[in-house]
Amino acid sequence: MSSASVADVIPARVRFRDSQIEMSHGAGGKASRRLVEGLIAPLLCGESSGPLGDAAQVLMNGARIAITTDGFVVKPLTFPGGSIGELAVNGTVNDLAVSAARAEALVVSFVLEAGLPTEVLEAEVRAMANAARTAGVGIAGGDTKVVEHGKADRMYITTTGIGTPLRNVRIDPRSVRPGDKVLLSGPIGDHGITILLARGELDLEADLRSDTRSVFPLVEALLTAAGPGVRWMRDPTRGGVATSLNELARDCGLGIVIHEDRIPVRDAVRGACELLGLDPLHIANEGQFLAIVAPEYADAAINTLNLANGGEQAAVIGEVCEQPAGSVLVTASYGGSRIVDMLVGDPLPRIC
Amino acid sequence: MKFVDEFREPELITKTAEEIRRLCDSGRHYRFMEVCGGHTHAIYRFGLRDLLPANIELIHGPGCPVCVLPMGRIDDGVALAQQTDVIFAAFGDMMRVPGANGSPLEHKARGMDVRIVYSPSDALKLARANPDRHVMFFAIGFETTAPSTALTLMRAKSEGIRNFSVFCNHVTIIPAIRAILDSPDMRLDAFIGPGHVSTVIGCRPYEWIVTNEHMPIVISGFEPLDMLQSIVMLLRQLKAGEAKVENQYKRVVPWEGNRAALRAMAEVFQLRPYFEWRGLGFISQSALRIRDAYAEWDAEQRFRVPGIRVTDPKAAQCGEVLKGVLKPHQCKLFGRECTPEHPIGALMVSSEGSCAAYYNYEHHKTAMVNILSQTA
Numbered sequence: 001m002s003s004a005s006v007a008d009v010i011p012a013r014v015r016f017r018d019s020q021i022e023m024s025h026g027a028g029g030k031a032s033r034r035l036v037e038g039l040i041a042p043l044l045c046g047e048s049s050g051p052l053g054d055a056a057q058v059l060m061n062g063a064r065i066a067i068t069t070d071g072f073v074v075k076p077l078t079f080p081g082g083s084i085g086e087l088a089v090n091g092t093v094n095d096l097a098v099s100a101a102r103a104e105a106l107v108v109s110f111v112l113e114a115g116l117p118t119e120v121l122e123a124e125v126r127a128m129a130n131a132a133r134t135a136g137v138g139i140a141g142g143d144t145k146v147v148e149h150g151k152a153d154r155m156y157i158t159t160t161g162i163g164t165p166l167r168n169v170r171i172d173p174r175s176v177r178p179g180d181k182v183l184l185s186g187p188i189g190d191h192g193i194t195i196l197l198a199r200g201e202l203d204l205e206a207d208l209r210s211d212t213r214s215v216f217p218l219v220e221a222l223l224t225a226a227g228p229g230v231r232w233m234r235d236p237t238r239g240g241v242a243t244s245l246n247e248l249a250r251d252c253g254l255g256i257v258i259h260e261d262r263i264p265v266r267d268a269v270r271g272a273c274e275l276l277g278l279d280p281l282h283i284a285n286e287g288q289f290l291a292i293v294a295p296e297y298a299d300a301a302i303n304t305l306n307l308a309n310g311g312e313q314a315a316v317i318g319e320v321c322e323q324p325a326g327s328v329l330v331t332a333s334y335g336g337s338r339i340v341d342m343l344v345g346d347p348l349p350r351i352c
Numbered sequence: 353m354k355f356v357d358e359f360r361e362p363e364l365i366t367k368t369a370e371e372i373r374r375l376c377d378s379g380r381h382y383r384f385m386e387v388c389g390g391h392t393h394a395i396y397r398f399g400l401r402d403l404l405p406a407n408i409e410l411i412h413g414p415g416c417p418v419c420v421l422p423m424g425r426i427d428d429g430v431a432l433a434q435q436t437d438v439i440f441a442a443f444g445d446m447m448r449v450p451g452a453n454g455s456p457l458e459h460k461a462r463g464m465d466v467r468i469v470y471s472p473s474d475a476l477k478l479a480r481a482n483p484d485r486h487v488m489f490f491a492i493g494f495e496t497t498a499p500s501t502a503l504t505l506m507r508a509k510s511e512g513i514r515n516f517s518v519f520c521n522h523v524t525i526i527p528a529i530r531a532i533l534d535s536p537d538m539r540l541d542a543f544i545g546p547g548h549v550s551t552v553i554g555c556r557p558y559e560w561i562v563t564n565e566h567m568p569i570v571i572s573g574f575e576p577l578d579m580l581q582s583i584v585m586l587l588r589q590l591k592a593g594e595a596k597v598e599n600q601y602k603r604v605v606p607w608e609g610n611r612a613a614l615r616a617m618a619e620v621f622q623l624r625p626y627f628e629w630r631g632l633g634f635i636s637q638s639a640l641r642i643r644d645a646y647a648e649w650d651a652e653q654r655f656r657v658p659g660i661r662v663t664d665p666k667a668a669q670c671g672e673v674l675k676g677v678l679k680p681h682q683c684k685l686f687g688r689e690c691t692p693e694h695p696i697g698a699l700m701v702s703s704e705g706s707c708a709a710y711y712n713y714e715h716h717k718t719a720m721v722n723i724l725s726q727t728a
Contacts, residue, residue: 022461030693202470267353274356276470277703334365334576336399338713344692 014038028238028284029343033247051173051251054234055099057165066101068092069160077120077154079198081190081209084157085127087286090212091237092161093135097216098233098289100171100223101163103135108142111156114149121155128157135214137161166220168227173251175231181298182258182318183291185218185311186211188241189269192283197272204275206268211287218311222291225304229297235289239343242281244290245328246342256328258318281330282343292320359575360398368580369403375587382408383539384586385676387529388546389416389704390574396713398576408583411676412706414528415546417493418445419674419698419705420629421521424660426451429490429519430459431658432651433466439482441467441475442490449698452662456490472497472504472518479508479516486515488651491522496548498522498640499613502620505646519651520642523627525549526557527638531629533565537677542586544579545571547601552617554609558597566595573601620646630664630698631671670697673706680710687711 016038024031036052055068072088093103108128112121132139190211197204215235223230232252236244241263245256265280273280287310293301298316305314324339331337376382386392392412395401401410414420426449433440440456447457447468460466465485469475475489491501501518508516525546532538545558550571558569568589572582582600589595599605620643627639642650651657664670668685672678680686680699690696692708699705 020458020461022457024457201474270353270356274353332360332362332398332576334360334362334403335369336402336576338397338399341692341712344712 024344026238027343029243029282030341031344032239033342053099053171054095055101055161055163057099064165066096066099066163066165067161068095068099068163069158070095071156071158073153073156074195075153076195076198077124079194079210081194082212082286083124083127084155085124086131086212087210088157088159089128089131089135089137089139090214090286092159093137093214093216094235094286094289096161096163097214097219098171098235099163099165100169100219100230100233101165102216102220103137103161103163105138105140106132106159106161107140109158109160110142110144111152111158112144112146113152113154114146116154124155124157131214135216166223166227169223169230171230171232173232173248176248176252176254176292176320177231177294178254178320178322179295180231180292180320181295181301181316182245182256182320183222183293183298183301183305184241184263184315184317185215185288185290185305186313187264187266187269188236188285188288189265189273189280189283191286192240193269193272195284196276202276204272206272208266208268211285213287213310215287215289218305218308218314219289221304221308221311222301226293226297226301229294229301230291231294232292233289236285238284240280240282240284241290242279242328242340243342246340248292249328250326252320253325255321255324255326256318257321258328258330259333260330261333262315262317264313264315279340281340295319356575359573359577361577365403365577365580368577368584371584372403372408372580372587373405375584375591376405376407377591378405378407380407382587382590383411383541384408384544384583385411385413385532385540385542386544386572386579387413387415387525388544388549389419389702389706390548391544391546391572391579392416392706393704393709394574394576394579396709398579399713400576400579401714403576403580404583410544411540412673412680413543413676414532414629414632414674415494415525415549416699416702416704416706417497417521417523418449418702419670420523420528420631421449421492421698422628422630423451423662423664424628425521426456427453427660427662428657429488430454430456430464431660432519432655433459433464433488435655436486437465439465439467439478439485439487440490441469441478441487443470443492444468445702445704446490446492448695448701450695450701452660455701472501473507476504476508476513476516479513483515486517489516489518491518491520493522494525494546494549495552495613495617498621499552499610499616502613502616505620505642505649506616508649509646514648517649517651517654518642520621520640522621522640523629524623524638524640525553527635528629528632529558529561531632531635531638532675533561535675535677538675540567541590542567543569544582544586545569545597547571547573547578547605550599550601550605550609552610552613555597555599555605555607556609562595562597568595568598570598571601571605573604619643631674665696668697670699673697673699680707683707 055066234244305311479487570582621640647653669683699707
């Protein structure tokens, strides 16, 4: 690699050249990013759109609102700890939360396969109502479409949410500085591994539940304690922590160094990953978030999260460094280190 | 976590790394080949290079079953699946390996019924659940996975499940090691022996390396401490001028191997006269075929195999990398035309492939060091 240059580390504009859409384009990793940044965003949002966040901000009559949308195609529809209806509410509430916005209202769109038992649909609508009540957000409207039997897999749900941006917070990857701390709200991989096991294709069992929940209460607590020091947040769903941190590394042009032994992972998740050759850092979460916090705010941030309900295992897992620019480095306590890239391909198809 | 954490224990690892430095003769360059792709993956996954002195060079061997499969076999498998309405079942590692007309995953996107299974018995389960379809299992692997394919075929036969077949691509490790040693451009000091393969074949089959080549070999586990201990054992042998087969992975590998597994293999498989390996060419007696007693479950006997031969892209140097002659990043295509997302060779696909391991875990580290050294 004698000809290596900075250009090798920070990739230039992506162009989408794949001849057809494959499952990997929906897996939330590299291929997804290429599809969005190389094809969809340039055509819909213009060439000059900035880094893509979890929610967009638009000006309406002088007021800023946050807006986001998310489609849910999970299989199976229900799994330990949750179901597609809960994911559809919490996922959108969380995309707003990590954009430092309080969800105000959601609208929902159902695509239903003819032949779907009414009781299955009703259970999911009830699950949505419950999740919305728990998250304190109203569902303001919706749409239903039915497609022929065999043309969809039971049901798909899309939710769109609008939210009010919280004051005095600036979430922007370009504000991240070397020395900033990387915070993680709790144990990773629960959702992805739960779904994988719930499919019943592996003869594996574990006492594990999806972590689906609204992270807004934790985000609000964090912003109250450390608001001016919070530079960036993301909920590491498809593609996991590794993919979210790689996106950040590329967007800010800095390196992220995380310490393997500080990352909270349940033994059941670690065990399943060891057996299946997966990396917990690539596994999806539905109730956790990552935050980059200025070093002088890190103690206050972590103390607040640890005291909050559901934030007991929050931890500082690493820091932002000048190098390796544009990459994520994982160090182990025994002295070895490795680069961890975005998820490539699709080890766990359709998990959220 | 039991069986994992104790082999990643920082204090022991530091001590073992110090022991390696003590045993190392600083005036000497050591070339150790890890035969097994699982070891290659572990070296990068755990960043073990960071713990080793610069004069210990680890050379990646041919022990990644996906990587040594010639491209044509993938196209053959896909062609077999397309002949009739077949469910194509394979391990996840196979899914993104490119054939001349695309990978199984690309064929899936175009509508072929491709399923990922985690064991051959899962493929048989698919056949039971889909009695009106034929399920073809694309079998790959060394002696590690061959016994489970054998047992699955024995079960299919005893249960009379006729909508199931195996496209057999199983290979054997010893002829590959022999081919490496016969290669004129290869100079090695010792072998880190394969762990999982040896659980089946045991340690005896390696004794000829010691007798003929006077070269130490240590069968090793896959955790960081396992691999460092194995390197200590190799260095001790070299220092004492010895050459013997040693077993570091005693908690899993019995000296005599697994007799039940070997019996199952002998029942179902026989050696092919020769088989093509990617990068190594045709090697005699190096692969398994399904015995005639199981012909009904042998996709090659049951269907017409096109026998597609595809030459590797000219610029790709998979062969040299597979033999350990080139390091992954020394290939002209590495990280440019050939990446894990757009792999040209299988070495960039499988998690055990040295190119993928190097790219995923090391590439940017190296790029960074180069940049730093250029600006210094």
